[in-house]
Amino acid sequence: MEYTIQKLGRMAGVSTRTLRYYDEIGLLRPARINSSGYRIYGPKEVDRLQQILFYRELGMSLEAIREVISSPSFDRVQALREHREKLLEKRAQLDLLLINVEKTIEACEGRIAMSDQEKFIGFKQKLVEENEEKYGREARDKYGDEAVDRANRKVLNMTKEQHEELESLSRELAETLRAAVKTGDPAGELAQKAADLHRKWLCFFWDEYSGEAHAGLARMYVEDERFRAYYDKDQPGTAAFLRDAILIYTGLKE
Amino acid sequence: MEYTIQKLGRMAGVSTRTLRYYDEIGLLRPARINSSGYRIYGPKEVDRLQQILFYRELGMSLEAIREVISSPSFDRVQALREHREKLLEKRAQLDLLLINVEKTIEACEGRIAMSDQEKFIGFKQKLVEENEEKYGREARDKYGDEAVDRANRKVLNMTKEQHEELESLSRELAETLRAAVKTGDPAGELAQKAADLHRKWLCFFWDEYSGEAHAGLARMYVEDERFRAYYDKDQPGTAAFLRDAILIYTGLKE
DNA sequence: AGTTGACATTAACGTAACGTAAAGGTGTAA
DNA sequence: TTACACCTTTACGTTACGTTAATGTCAACT
Secondary structure, three states, rough: OOOOHHHHHHHHOOOHHHHHHHHHHOOOOOOEOOOOEEEOOOHHHHHHHHHHHHOOOOOOOHHHHHHHHOOOOHHHHHHHHHHHOOOOHHHHHHHHHHHHHHHHHHHHOOOOOOEEEEHHHHOOOHHHHHHHHHHHHHHHHOOOOOHHHHHOOOOOOOHHHHHHHHHHHHHHHHHHHHHHHHHOOOOOHHHHHHHHHHHHHHHHOOOOHHHHHHHHHHHHHHHHHHHHHHOOOOOHHHHHHHHHHHHHHOOOOO | OEEHHHHHHHOOOHHHHHHHHHHOOOOOOOOEEEOOOOOEEEEHHHHHHHHHHHHHHOOOHHHHHHHHHHHHOHHHHHHHHHHHHHHHHHHHHHHHHHHHHHHHHHHHHHHHHOOOOOOHHOOOOHHHHHHHHHHHHHHHHOOOOHHHHHHHHOOOOOOOHHHHHHHHHHHHHHHHHHHHHHHHOOOOOOHHHOOOOHHHHOOOOOOOOOHHHHHHHHHHHOOHHHHHHOOOOOOOOOHHHHHHHHHHOOOOOO
């Protein structure tokens, strides 16, 4: 099956300008040019465009997309599996946003209170997106001078190191918490380590740490059933366990 | 609670540059400037930023956001309810994309066939987004000269009229189909009207209509259990009913 | 045979929403 | 007092296209 630029655009839901731009930057070249200079796209281009749109949907830059799908080691099925994972992550984040908006409505109506922290839960998807952009380049640069370059510099929001630390911190927290819940003892070593990791994680966003605020957030995790359902979805009771651990950690257990 | 620019940025997950930009364009002004010229944000600004981020998440332009939330008739709770609806739509579209990626994986592995149309299911969210941008302005312009202006012009992808026609067509199709399913007769008048509406809807994207392709798409809706589950989610049996109606409509019932 | 009107082309300037860098003032902890 | 993380304004750069202009192509109607 062959398509002119408009037909392909209509089918895929993109403008002709977009397709010409993709041609211009070498991201998606037409299969051939007919005698009148028209761009003609074939089945291979259709599939490539689909791949491009998947990556675009996940917030990757066109430059990075081109590097990835033009790589000789590019594995289409593998890429699709990764898309699936990323789309699932995105949906989880969307669910958080939905909880957020529902809670905000109730807060507006004065039925519940809401901390400033809570008001921004679910907006952090950027962390995922930025991640992707960098991984594409890093693979090519093989952790070259860019890493060394940025190492000695401060960046506005977060340096790459901070970002990576945050990622590994999140993972460590999740693992520790999972193990701690199994012990069943919120005063135990593992649980207290989890509370400490949670404090460190918070300090990435807060920068004025107080035990009261920490404990307040912990209570909030549990008191609102919708958030609790989200946090408990892997292991029931996790939110309550973390709250108890934090209350002990901060010495505010009353 | 008061925040400096960086603290607010960290909490909300946006850069300081973004906050300064929002100040510059009058979208989010700080509560006050302290004696050193520092921007200080208060609780009202926190809430306003949250609103801005909700709208931004839904793809609205900053200009349109400002118009909406600065309007004297702006109702915060009403806006939040709309956010909820839009977020739910977005999640539904994400689910379609997930089905798409899963089907594509199977198609890559040669287990199933996939039409070119199917490959782009779930990428149409732009229709929703563009919609929003315009509604914001239209409310202000009161369908002024812009409508007249664009009326006589051809637009690359779709004119506003085409877009609106598509929207109303989609609604009409959904309603007709819902009523037709209740009759239970795919050869009946309502069902055939639904099939005709579906053909018109298709012609917005296809532009080369053929009964075979139409029937092929109809079969596809039903044969794949995942798509079927999606289309049947309001009323079970809808997909199969539509397929039967289309097979009769195209005279290709074999 | 001419005209219309939807399609296609290149070229080039415009735009949104910031990123990034430069040059410098502020606040506090060592 | 020196370091260093914070703040400021100014200004140019970037991405991913939108938009306009000027022009060629093609099938259909008159």
